[in-house]
Amino acid sequence: MKNIISILIMTLIFLVGCDSFLEEENKSNVTAEEFYVTVEGYSALVNANYAALREIYGDFAWMFSAGTDMYSEGRDQEPVGLSRYVNLNASSEGVDHLYKTCYVAIQRANTGLYYADITESTDDLAQLVGELKFLRAHAYFLLVQSYGGVPLITEFIAEAITEFDRNSTEDVYVQIFTDLNEALSVVSTSAYDGRVNQRAVQFLLAKAHLTRAYESFAASTDFSDAANYADAAIAGQALDIPFGELWTPNNEMNAETIFSVQFDEGSISADPGKLGNRQQNFFGSYTGGPEVAGDAPYKSYNLCPNRFALSLFEQGDDRWEGTFMTTVYDRYFDYFDEADHSTLNAAQFYAPSWYTTADSLAFRATQPTATYREFGTYDPEGADISGNWATIIVKKFDDPTSLFGAVGDEGRVSKRDIIIGRLADAYLVAAEAYLGAGDATTGLARLNVVRARANVADATAGEFDLDYILDERGRELLGEYHRWFDLKRTGKLVERASAHHMFIEISNFAGNGGELKILRPIPQAAIDLNQNKDFAQNPAYN
Template sequence: MKHIIISAALSAVTLISTGCSGFLDEEMKSTLGPDNTYTSSYGFELAATGLYGWARSEFNTWGEATTSQGQACPYEMFQIATDIVHQGQQMDGSLKPFESLSYTPSTTFVVSYWNWGYGLISSANELLKYADINTNWDNDTDKALYQATARFFRAYAYRYLVYLYGDVPYVETIETNYRTDFTRTPKAEVLEKMINDLKFAEENLPENPDKVETGKLTTWAAKHLLSEVYLMAGLYTEAKTKADEVITSPYFHLMQQNERFGAEKDKPGDVFHDMFIENNQNRTSGNMESIWVMQYEYQTDGGGGAYDDWTRRAWNPRYWDKLEGFTLADSLGGRGLAQIVPLTWWIEDQTDFYDANDIRNSEYNIKRHWYYNDPQYPDKVGKEAPITKETREKNQIYPVITKFFYGKADNLTYEGNNKDRMKFRLAETYLLKAEACIQLGDTKGAKEAINAVRKRAGATEISESQATMDFLLDERIRELVGEELRRFTLARTGKWLERVKKYNSYSAHMDEHHLLLPIPQYIIDLNTGAEFPQNPGY
């Protein structure tokens, strides 16, 4: 365990020194370390930027980042074996164990997410340690600001660890001696620590999102995450209160249908589609719904790289792969790999899953019609290509969400998805509130929260009797599919097993023990000084 923490901290220094343009000159990079970094507000800003960089690599595939997950499908692991997708193309083996539920304590992502989480925690703890020592601050508020940033990211890392592994060691200091006697802290205690961190963060992060650098945290991001963590802890009144604080904030509102904005506001489309167009994620574009946005801009210092986020490749079909009449195009999402494919029950089979006027079901947001585009076949260009059993089985064309359509005309084979990523947006805050209300038996409050989201979409408003957990989970598909980590949502609401068995025949043999990943085996092997039990079933 100590080995993970120390090596992760060293990796964080490397990430900080190489990923933050403008903070360091070349000759300083080889000498960067905690003792000569944490000596001023400038140094703490550098370290905080490193935390953002570490967090941003949560779906990094391989290469390029210190915190790579080591295989092609880390993001997909959070979507597969749920109620929304099945595995598409089979060429990469990293996803298969998660659909077949055959992962082991040595499976790549089982190990890499443990390391990613504790790496981020270690870096946060290091910043907090030196913040307590440092006396050289530019402003009286700097110390609390950087502590708040570190504590937010520590809670953010534990969010992953608790969802994935259950009881995990809570580490809040940098260990100076080698330890082999870590124990698993009960989940309830870890959640309490996370809540304390996020309370500190909400009190000490900036309030006005228009007065911080794009992508930086504010009190509202802490409140949004705190609402979710309260739900995880079963503190539903507190979850509702925090969601309400964000919803009633003067800084955010749901983007309504008459508020077209951004790069394509004068082109055919709708406001929901606008949110997912490149460069439309931040407030500077006019998007008043985004609460926290990870920065991944293409070919931009401090942005993402080709391996940081392959969500586009995951969702988008292989229309370009031996399907006569099609060629690569940025307008069709670039070079998709169809690593995950939507289950037909929600996107194709049920004619009433979306209301007729629901803009989230428009052609701009779900592509159900594919038109030939290859000039080598002039007789076909512009004509509609039929979706058939064969095109589905070959993962070539089928109905698909367009949230992750992204291609670069200057490099059509480019792997990355370098659009900024909306991590928290207001529509989800409304749905977190609805979840809290349902758990409290407040069907009126749940109805109102859900209807706020549906009204923006042009969907029919629901009644109190319809405000159930299953309806809410369906609504989260309509609104947040691909954005949320579906594995987390289903685990938190206690509906995972039920809905997989109902909707997903590919993973229908799931049982209770699959709801947690195994503890990485090497952690158990190294921790010889205390009992460190494996999760049941492994």
């Protein structure tokens, strides 16, 4: 494994394409120092910063979703440390993912900020600097939530450095807010086009303030600041796109998207198994994959929604049909490819919790050959996971035009964008922030905007608390790479994961010295390569 604590110089790797952003390549023999001081070269360098997001989000989703209250493994085992907290240690599979990818992103940002002082001046240079500061803050925000205090590296490193100190969690938040506040005044105020704009900065400021608000060193205004920034990101915009339409393939750049990781066919076609993303691979049982000639997506049988997640939905909630593939037709992708479903033959049907005997009989009468699966028989706890289609599938991320590569469709073959910030999330951040700030009435109003779009009744003041917000986030954001951070932020990880994950007991979280395994361990390779032998591991793993 590459040295993940010594941040190495990135040269030609910076020139890797990033969607439509990167339209020029350095095909000459000029050095980085010569290239990055040109308009073309600096643009390529900034675009490489966006490409770093693909490595953070495009591969395995364990650090975002595993080991939570909503997802569990099906037939294929997830990394046991991250999924069950059993034998979780500094060498466990997957614990280094964000450490590696976020520090690559930070070094790219630092390089871009260094060259900003010596590159050719352009009218948009200040804006590009703001984008880089946002991207650096984003990487540090993922790191500090996952590992706590980490080394703060804010300067361009031209030579490998093998000795680092560990900064405090508080210091890292100070740097995050410094970068975001400096970015806020210089980035574009235009509508989102794939690049960082003011709304994206406001959204990340809201999340960062909300997250710090639960820390012992929180500022007294963090909850209210989070509410104000969330409202600024909302900017009075209504949730008026039907939930299912939000997730129509190729509609990721809709008016409710605040920030996303960009992919497209042209940029991944050279090696679709490595350049696309895996988001569609998770959240459901195996479908047959390439052996059914591309008629169904590959599903890894990992991160399957559990019974608790499925039970969060009530009758009439548009998010049930918008999230899950409740009816699988003979050809899976006909759901997307055929406008009229009335003449299609159903192969699988997953009945919701509210189906009555009459509902069941009515469906069976119209689709007598379909495999009818009662609620409670198609989640990881109740399904016969030895076969295909045994657990319900999340369809939100399906890509009917996946570019299957030589490695098979289990690779990173999706070319759909990964949405990491959207309007409904801003409303829910505002709801949580207002509650924390002592204004439950306004918080409830923000949450009920989300429920109204879903076509369900308003929550009441008596229901509105932190657990209700987490349930609502579960319904609205299922599969969207937020859940572990939501539970860790709110202090609910141990309680809710042990209550709802079939393989997690409270005792699984017990670490060394009576500490709980909530923060992830600093990767062992990073500790081994660091010449500073006083660099401390997180207490639960000492």
